[in-house]
Amino acid sequence: MAVVTAAARVLGSSRGLGQDGLLLLRRLGVRGLAISHPQRQQQHFSSLDDKPQFPGASAEFIDKLEFIQPNVISGIPIYRVMDRQGQIINPSEDPNLPQEKVLKFYKSMTLLNTMDRILYESQRQGRISFYMTNYGEEGTHVGSAAALDNTDLVFGQYREAGVLMYRDYPLELFMAQCYGNVSDLGKGRQMPVHYGCKERHFVTISSPLATQIPQGEDALPGPAVGAAYAAKRANANRVVICYFGEGAASEGDAHAGFNFAATLECPIIFFCRNNGYAISTPTSEQYRGDGIAARGPGYGIMSIRVDGNDVFAVYNATKEARRRAVAENQPFLIEAMTYRIGHHSTSDDSSAYRSVDEVNYWDKQDHPISRLRHYLQSRGWWDDEQEKDWRKQSRKKVMEAFEQAERKPKPNFSLLFSDVYQEMPAQLRKQQESLARHLQTYGEHYPLDHFEK
Amino acid sequence: MSPPRGSLESDGRFEETSLDASSFTPLFILVTVREAINQGMDEELERDEKVFLLGEEVAQYDGAYKVSRGLWKKYGDKRIIDTPISEMGFAGIAVGAAMAGLRPICEFMTFNFSMQAIDQVINSAAKTYYMSGGLQPVPIVFRGPNGASAGVAAQHSQCFAAWYGHCPGLKVVSPWNSEDAKGLIKSAIRDNNPVVVLENELMYGVPFEFSSEAQSKDFLVPIGKAKIERQGTHITVVSHSRPVGHCLEAATVLSKEGIECEVINMRTIRPMDIETIEASVVKTNHLVTVEGGWPQFGVGAEICARIMEGPAFNFLDAPAVRVTGADVPMPYAKILEDNSVPQVKDIIFAIKKTLNI
Numbered sequence: 001m002a003v004v005t006a007a008a009r010v011l012g013s014s015r016g017l018g019q020d021g022l023l024l025l026r027r028l029g030v031r032g033l034a035i036s037h038p039q040r041q042q043q044h045f046s047s048l049d050d051k052p053q054f055p056g057a058s059a060e061f062i063d064k065l066e067f068i069q070p071n072v073i074s075g076i077p078i079y080r081v082m083d084r085q086g087q088i089i090n091p092s093e094d095p096n097l098p099q100e101k102v103l104k105f106y107k108s109m110t111l112l113n114t115m116d117r118i119l120y121e122s123q124r125q126g127r128i129s130f131y132m133t134n135y136g137e138e139g140t141h142v143g144s145a146a147a148l149d150n151t152d153l154v155f156g157q158y159r160e161a162g163v164l165m166y167r168d169y170p171l172e173l174f175m176a177q178c179y180g181n182v183s184d185l186g187k188g189r190q191m192p193v194h195y196g197c198k199e200r201h202f203v204t205i206s207s208p209l210a211t212q213i214p215q216g217e218d219a220l221p222g223p224a225v226g227a228a229y230a231a232k233r234a235n236a237n238r239v240v241i242c243y244f245g246e247g248a249a250s251e252g253d254a255h256a257g258f259n260f261a262a263t264l265e266c267p268i269i270f271f272c273r274n275n276g277y278a279i280s281t282p283t284s285e286q287y288r289g290d291g292i293a294a295r296g297p298g299y300g301i302m303s304i305r306v307d308g309n310d311v312f313a314v315y316n317a318t319k320e321a322r323r324r325a326v327a328e329n330q331p332f333l334i335e336a337m338t339y340r341i342g343h344h345s346t347s348d349d350s351s352a353y354r355s356v357d358e359v360n361y362w363d364k365q366d367h368p369i370s371r372l373r374h375y376l377q378s379r380g381w382w383d384d385e386q387e388k389d390w391r392k393q394s395r396k397k398v399m400e401a402f403e404q405a406e407r408k409p410k411p412n413f414s415l416l417f418s419d420v421y422q423e424m425p426a427q428l429r430k431q432q433e434s435l436a437r438h439l440q441t442y443g444e445h446y447p448l449d450h451f452e453k
Numbered sequence: 454m455s456p457p458r459g460s461l462e463s464d465g466r467f468e469e470t471s472l473d474a475s476s477f478t479p480l481f482i483l484v485t486v487r488e489a490i491n492q493g494m495d496e497e498l499e500r501d502e503k504v505f506l507l508g509e510e511v512a513q514y515d516g517a518y519k520v521s522r523g524l525w526k527k528y529g530d531k532r533i534i535d536t537p538i539s540e541m542g543f544a545g546i547a548v549g550a551a552m553a554g555l556r557p558i559c560e561f562m563t564f565n566f567s568m569q570a571i572d573q574v575i576n577s578a579a580k581t582y583y584m585s586g587g588l589q590p591v592p593i594v595f596r597g598p599n600g601a602s603a604g605v606a607a608q609h610s611q612c613f614a615a616w617y618g619h620c621p622g623l624k625v626v627s628p629w630n631s632e633d634a635k636g637l638i639k640s641a642i643r644d645n646n647p648v649v650v651l652e653n654e655l656m657y658g659v660p661f662e663f664s665s666e667a668q669s670k671d672f673l674v675p676i677g678k679a680k681i682e683r684q685g686t687h688i689t690v691v692s693h694s695r696p697v698g699h700c701l702e703a704a705t706v707l708s709k710e711g712i713e714c715e716v717i718n719m720r721t722i723r724p725m726d727i728e729t730i731e732a733s734v735v736k737t738n739h740l741v742t743v744e745g746g747w748p749q750f751g752v753g754a755e756i757c758a759r760i761m762e763g764p765a766f767n768f769l770d771a772p773a774v775r776v777t778g779a780d781v782p783m784p785y786a787k788i789l790e791d792n793s794v795p796q797v798k799d800i801i802f803a804i805k806k807t808l809n810i
Contacts (some may be wrong), residue, residue: 153553187586196585203552204585208576211545222545222550222575230553233531256542261538264546420585420621422645425724 032140075290078337079267079317080307082440084366088312095312095319097379105146105311106376107390109138109369110168114394115171116161116342117182118402120177123346127406128178130192136309136341138162139368144313144334147395148322150242154202155212155224155242158193159273159340167200171398175405177255180453186413187419190276203227208252213242213258213270221257221270225331228266232329239325241269241318246335247278258299260330270301270320270333273308275340280353296333308336309368339366409452413439481664487657490520490596493638494558496670497529503555503641507534507543508560508597517562518657544570544595548577550595551647554782558642561597564613564651573596578647578757579622592645598640599627599651600694601794601802607782612746614693617649618722618755624724627651629697631661633720636674645677651722667765669734674689681733685715688739688804691730691756693719696743696795703800714804722752727759736763740773741803748777776803 046156052061066158081093088094116133134141141162154163161174172183181187186196186204188250196204198396199338203223206212214220224242231238248254249272256381272292275282289295296303302324306313314336321332339362343350378381417426424432439446484492497504510517512525512535536543540561547559561567567574578591586809600602600612617625624646628634634652666672683698683704690700697718704714715733719726734740738771740760742753753775760773779793 007537075476150547179613185586185588186584189584189586194584196588200590204581204589206577206581208572211572213545222542222573223549226546226549226551226557228549229546230550230555233555252541253545256537259539260546264534287666330710358753370757419583419585421624422582422590427724440742 012166012402017445028398041309051119055358059401066422069291070294072288073451076293076303076305076335078305079311079313080310081316081370082310083373083374084373086104086376086378088375093312093316095316097312097315101146102376103168103322103373104380105142105380106372107394108142108162108371108392109311109372111171111394111397112138112141112162112165114367114391115165115398117172118398119175120342120346122178122402123192126191127397130346131178132158132193133342134159135160135382136339136362136367137273137275139311139372140164140271140314140338142307143311144241144243144269144271144318144336147315147318148239149237151201152238153224153240154226155227155240155272156202156205157212157248158205158241159207159245159275161193161195164195164197164200164202167197167202167371169195169200169202171401173406175401179405179408180410181405181408182411183378183405183408184411185449187415195273209246210248210253210257213244213248213251213254213256213403219252221251222260224270225257225261225264225266225268226329228268229264232265232267233336237326239267239269239322243273245278246272246274246276246318247286247293248283249295250286257293258301258331258333262300265329266331267327267329268331269318270331271318272333272335273338274335275338277340277344277350278353279348280350282353291318291335293333293335301331301333302332303335305335305337308338309366309371311372338368341367348415412452457474457643469544473726481662482668483660484631484635484651484663484667486634487518487520487522487659488629489635489661489663490638490652491522491524492720493635493675494521494642495524495527497639497642498524498532498620500670501588501642502532503554503556503628504558505532505534505555506552506558506560507536507547509536509538509543511535511560511805514723516560520652520657521560524663525786528736534754540570540720541573541756544573545577547593547595548573548581548591549621551578551591552589553579556592556594556642556644558596560593561595563602563609563654565609565611566596566598567595567613574617574623574649575620579620579623582646583622591647593647594638594644594650596641596652596653598657598665599791600653604652604785604787606784606785606792610783612651612744612778613640613649613653614722614744614746615751616724618724618752619750622647624642624648624725625651626676626690626720626721627693627718628674629694629718630659631663632667633664633674633680633718635667636672637676637720639675641674643673644719646660648676651694656695659698674720677724677726678719679729680718681715681729682717683714685713685737687712687714687737688741689715689717689733689737689810690743690800690804691719691720691733691753692743693752696745696800699797700743702797702799703804706797707804712804712808714810719752720789723773725755725759727763729754730756730764731760731765734760735768738768738770740769741776741800741807742773743776743793743800747776748775751775751777753777771807771809774803774807776800795807 122128145163145166176183178192189396192204224240228240263370293303293305306317325332345369470745515522547557550557581589581591601610626637628637641650653658660742700716742756744752757773776795
């Protein structure tokens, strides 16, 4: 254990991790834990030694029978920079970002919040079919997005709109996707909130959970790792970030994704938003271990747990993870603890499974937006007057985009048939032409003016 | 390895040429299906550095069925990758790599194991181009042995032609002989859509003639085009993969009785070349489909439905008949297994029944 701690002192001295990094490693208390990637300890085979020669693990023998106790009472500590009132706790951890940047954090989070309120309402009024809000998790989006390069590839699950917001995805396009109107880059093919933007390196949201992890919503871990592998091969100074919730981490895809990222040595950041609920399933029913961060070392992955409602903590951890992932070609796991203040989606009423008091606590006492506002105000960079003005301004911006989006027509009906393959197959072309002919004759019976010509 | 080299004389004799290495170009050589796939992958790996192969045992072990023999030695760790045992995992990774601009070949040790990754194949690969509004292509190839083998029982013998052929967004090919195998794997790798290549383990070791055309590095078999393996006038027999060989055997037997079968090798399941089948049925007025897969909702069912919907229906003199695998999970006992897949006698029986002989 002393060897591990000593090594940690050397490794953990990098920016922002300091004492907490050491605590992390000491806390694990697991015997024989491999120190760090990339040097897998390969022992020299020697039959004269009484040391273990097994290829599968690098460890010492022990003659006492003792099971390793999973530590859930006092789990991996949570890294934070600000307290709940937005005051910096340890000045050496303050990233000391310029005013302009911190204001961008604040405005991205609040603009997202405003847009969420309006689009949620619009679903309630039957204007769009579905919506998912990001209430309470804005800090996880903006803190991490700000720490990345603009060209880093993002694989999201479905509650990461703030990442797009921070990358200046225009309100017009958020609305276009939700309304499925003619400006939607996805040509109206997806449910609302399934955003995608090639220009901003944000892979289109996909519904099956965790499938993004191997790739990069439900099936994303795998593809994310695959994309990271491609980035490594291209020797690009590029990282892939894969977001997922604590519930999606239960999917088999997550296991495969973590394992592959480690064995293939990919520059990827696994970012888990642990917000307490997977629709109605609380974390106490989702897992019995110490959350998601504790799983990382099991795969040989550098891991950390942060206060997701502290935008600077999220920023610091992501920045350092990115730097090392690219420099050392290894995956990182960040578990951002937060709370889902809103319902799972417009199809959910969370009062069925949690108390209003619980929700209110997080809304009033520990909200990423309020904490950052207090920080801004204590630096003299924001005041009540500006707050009032900005609220009016952001609401106006959202309402304008909203009204415009409503007025726009839907995409042309012939787009029903395209993009199944790169080249349109003959039988789809026949059907497309058949529809066109039908509408030429009977068009007056259809609401054609709702669609683009 | 020295395959017989020579030329086919006009009287049908095979005149073997003395192995004088100087100026002779063989008219044809014998190549097994395994070698053909290996050649195809080798040529495409050389042609485009974005192409790479991943799967279980594909590297140092040369492939579970030795299809990737020699490739790891030639191209190394970066192009031929052994993966942990998680189809869900490595199929997902392959899809992600394809999304990021590489051109992966994802090998399933058999397509039975692809069921563990089917969400990645369908939801992540097949549908993504459409769902992203044409923004995100997935140029990936999934390949591996499909269908019945010998003595491997139910969980290792299923045919997936109908399952994958069902899904828009995927292309599905099913080679029979060596030229099919080489030409289709090359076309699949060059295709920008996700392509499923259904090989057959029992065919891997079977040698076929390779024309000089097929020996070229740019030899491609177009996806979506069937091939008429044998011209005939009395009945159209349509098949894919290993059963094509059985159909040709049946045709040879029936020819002695004066029945000339037109045997069509589909080569592609999706997009299906229904035009070739229709033109043939218009000529012969009779149709029998032959497949190794189960009867319900299968390839033969789709062919029959499309024939009914098209111009060829009016030319049928008898209902079309499907010859398929037995509608049971594949049994293990040899006598049961033999009788669970279409045999030459079953094909002959179906043809004679259709012709009312």
